[in-house]
Amino acid sequence: MSDLLARLGVELPVVQAGMGGGISRHELAAAVSEAGGLGTICTLPPDTLRGELRSARERTSKPIAVNLLLPFARRAHFEAAAEADVVVTFWGGPRRxxxxxxxxxxxxxxxxxxxxxxxxxxxIVQGVEAGGHVRGVEPALELLARVRDALPSGYPVLVAGGLADARDVRAALDAGAHAAVLGTRFLMSEESRAxxxxxxxxxxxxxxxLTELFGFxxxxxHRVIWNEAAERWLTREDRTPGWLRALNRASAPLGRLAFVERLAxxxxxxxxxPLLSPLPPTDGAPKALLDAGPLYAGESVARIQDIRPAGELTRALAGS
Ligand SMILES: Cc1cc2nc3c(=O)[nH]c(=O)nc-3n(C[C@H](O)[C@H](O)[C@H](O)COP(=O)(O)O)c2cc1C
Known part of the structure; x- marks a missing residue:
């Protein structure tokens, strides 16, 4: 495992990915961290984020990470996230x-x-197998090998995408990953707020x-499973119609999650x-999103057969 995580007090090489739209909140992050992995609270409005971090701290004294999506993160988000033990960012030009x-x-x-x-x-290198928004264009372990070659030896490289069980985690570590990062598997836990x-x-x-459909x-x-909206709008080649992609692109300047949430x-x-936003059906969201919203999932979904407590999952994934 990476020295960085070990120094922080993370015992197991298992990281729960931040899952936006409110899917990974304090219950999930705290359960993973308490079991020895690293739990991550998803991107949320700054005050909510602070509250979630406080609630996680009440449940565990172990380290907690916060995830921020760069297109939507403002200074107040970074100030709130700075109270976490680790900040994980995604999407766009990295800047400290x-x-x-x-x-x-x-x-x-x-x-x-x-x-x-x-x-x-x-x-964290993300493979194309991943659920949620997908930056990777090649299989995770292939990207891992190329990134390890490109960066100084010993530099922490974690891997995400397509990992579902202890064998996958073992294979990722054997391939040189400093830890395994899992989203879909932890979405399928009792504590996730899907x-x-x-x-x-x-x-x-x-x-x-893998589509751009829910891009308003x-x-x-992003990678999703099929639902009514996907069946309705995607063409036979799984393509989002050109006019819908153009509409989504035109909506990008509105792309503050707060605006999209207000509209929703x-x-x-x-x-x-055809106003298909990236907001997933969390337990607080309208039921209609089950067929009108993105059901994010990675390719590993085909191999996940149960919904388990996140702490138990964390230990099982680490083979301990
Ligand atoms: C439901 C869901 C929501 C996600 N939301 C985010 C997010 O808000 N921020 C982020 O950095 N990654 C997000 N991801 C991607 C994960 O960080 C990670 O790359 C991915 O889950 C790994 O692939 P897996 O789902 O096969 O484990 C999300 C993934 C899922 C499944």
Missing amino acids: RTAGPWLHQCGSVAEARAAHAAGADGV RPAYKQRLLEARETV GWPAP ARVPPSPSL
Whole structure:
């Protein structure tokens, strides 16, 4: 495991990925950290983030990470995130914004080099198998090998994408990863705040699609399972229609999550309305998002057959 994580007091080489839209909050992050891994609270408005971090601290004295999505992070987000033990950033030009330990999730060698040059304490390389928003364009272990070759030996490189069980974690570590980062597997835990029916759909799913469909306010590729909106709008080649991509691109300047959230509160989500935002069906979100919103999941969803307590999962993934 990386010296960085060991120094922080993380005992197991298992990191729970920050999952936005409110999926990974204090319950999940604290359960993973308390079990010896590193739990991550997702990007949230700054005051909510502070509250979530406080609640996580009440449950565990172990380190907690906070994830920020760079397109939406303002100074107040960084100030709130700086209270965490680790800040993990994603999507866009890496730049040091907080003094403490900082990891940046990357999808290419160029991006990993940029993060290293910007002073990141480590990088997470994301493979194309990943769930949620996907920066990677090649399999995770291939990118891992190329990034390790490109960066100084010993520099912490963690890997994300397609990992679901202890064998996958072992293979990632054997390939030189300093830790394994898992999203979809932890979404399928008791503590994640995905709606129970969303978890149920993932239990039944075998297939994912990499798309730009749910890009209103944030036109970026993401991996989801099929639902009514995906069936309705994606063409036979799994393509988002050109006009819909153009609409999503035009909406990018509005792309503050707060704006998209306000809009979503006013316009009831419907699979037939082409205002398909990146907000997933969390337990507090309208039920209609199950068919009108993104059901983010990675390719590993085909191999995940249960919903388990996150602490138990963390220990099992680490083989301990
Ligand atoms: C539901 C979901 C939401 C995600 N949201 C974020 C996010 O807000 N920030 C981020 O850095 N990564 C996010 N990711 C991507 C993860 O960081 C990670 O790359 C991915 O989950 C790894 O692939 P896996 O899902 O196969 O484990 C998300 C992934 C999922 C499944």
